Amino acid sequence: MSPLSNADMIIPSDAQLFAEHSKFLKQGSTVGITCVPFSGGQPKGGVDDGPVEMVRFGILDQLQGMGFKVELSAGMDKYKTMKPASDPPIGTLKNARYVSAAAKRVSEQVREHCEAGRIAVTLGGDHSIAMGTLVGSTSVYGDDLCVIWVDAHTDINTPETTESGNLHGCPLSYILGLCGEIGRDQPFAWVPSGCVRKDRLVYIGLRDVDAAEKVILRKHGIKAFSMHDVDKHGIGRIVEMAMDHVNKDRTLPVHMSFDVDALDPSVAPATGTPVRGGLTFREGHYICEAVAESGCLVALDLVEVNPKLGDPESLRQTVAVGCSLVRCSLGERLL
Numbered sequence: 001m002s003p004l005s006n007a008d009m010i011i012p013s014d015a016q017l018f019a020e021h022s023k024f025l026k027q028g029s030t031v032g033i034t035c036v037p038f039s040g041g042q043p044k045g046g047v048d049d050g051p052v053e054m055v056r057f058g059i060l061d062q063l064q065g066m067g068f069k070v071e072l073s074a075g076m077d078k079y080k081t082m083k084p085a086s087d088p089p090i091g092t093l094k095n096a097r098y099v100s101a102a103a104k105r106v107s108e109q110v111r112e113h114c115e116a117g118r119i120a121v122t123l124g125g126d127h128s129i130a131m132g133t134l135v136g137s138t139s140v141y142g143d144d145l146c147v148i149w150v151d152a153h154t155d156i157n158t159p160e161t162t163e164s165g166n167l168h169g170c171p172l173s174y175i176l177g178l179c180g181e182i183g184r185d186q187p188f189a190w191v192p193s194g195c196v197r198k199d200r201l202v203y204i205g206l207r208d209v210d211a212a213e214k215v216i217l218r219k220h221g222i223k224a225f226s227m228h229d230v231d232k233h234g235i236g237r238i239v240e241m242a243m244d245h246v247n248k249d250r251t252l253p254v255h256m257s258f259d260v261d262a263l264d265p266s267v268a269p270a271t272g273t274p275v276r277g278g279l280t281f282r283e284g285h286y287i288c289e290a291v292a293e294s295g296c297l298v299a300l301d302l303v304e305v306n307p308k309l310g311d312p313e314s315l316r317q318t319v320a321v322g323c324s325l326v327r328c329s330l331g332e333r334l335l
């Protein structure tokens with residue numbers, strides 16, 4: 001009998017392999033998806049259509065096709081109706097009450113998925129929603145949680161340092177507890193400031209960091225790998241060094257927050273703040289594959305896909321790459 005004719009050999013699906021490798025998830029082959037059609041953290045409309053376009057492109061079916069069970073958080077339309085009647089600037093911060101209300105709801109939905117032991121996948125929306133996803137994941141995994149932030153930007157402005165006043169440039173300052181009084185006060189008083197430890201955050205892909213953000217990184221010794229470092233060492237070494245920094249023994253849970261603008265605009269053009277000189281298609285995917293391989297991933301954000309920016313082909317390309325990054329992070333195999 002030829003070795004290929006063994007018809008009843010059981011071949012595990014990508015989801016089963018992912019679940020078997022997973023060190024933390026009780027229901028490793030269930031994905032808990034939270035769609036967040038939200039754009040209040042920045043001025044450009046359209047990023048709120050990111051999740052719906054990814055769903056239309058087939059992300060839910062694709063994950064089911066990999067063997068995952070998919071649980072979708074209810075009420076994604078509610079995000080569109082959360083805008084308060086009046087939301088005057090707080091200092092320079094724009095839409096602070098709106099961002100706060102949306103992020104709080106995200107935190108509850110992500111917490112539910114994490115509590116149930118599912119892998120929590122959040123589709124944005126702009127990056128301000130990571131304030132919610134990280135509160136959700138740390139509320140279950142505590143300060144063991146490591147964060148891999150893949151982005152062209154550091155998103156670590158405080159309410160005092162932000163020049164744009166756009167909260168998608170600020171989520172990490174709240175999470176790490178770096179804000180002055182404006183940040184700790186309403187409407188963000190619900191954010192447990194310092195829920196992620198500074199030594200458990202690492203960046204990959206940076207190339208557009210505000211002067212004040214550089215000061216914050218240096219002052220707090222936050223580990224960051226820029227595109228210069230990626231060029232110098234190669235992506236394989238970079239992911240290994242990033243993991244070594246936050247999770248030396250690969251024994252801690254990891255939350256990856258992936259801003260699609262980390263990729264080069266030639267790969268992901270439909271995004272609100274593109275910066276040239278970014279990750280190639282393969283470099284982006286390699287990060288996701290390596291994180292999946294670690295068995296440590298418990299939560300993933302895929303944000304800043306803006307279907308309204310650019311022509312139909314840019315849109316298709318960006319949505320497609322967003323979906324494939326999600327699948328790779330969840331263990332889609334090339335072979």
Ligand SMILES: NC(=[NH2+])NCCC[C@H](N)C(=O)O
Nearest residue numbers: 127153157164166168169273
């Ligand atoms: N999630 C993003 N795309 N962030 C871009 C932030 C840009 C700039 N640093 C700012 O504070 O406004």
Ligand SMILES: [Mn+2]
Nearest residue numbers: 152153259261
């Ligand atoms: Mn960015």
Ligand SMILES: [Mn+2]
Nearest residue numbers: 127151155259
């Ligand atoms: Mn970002």
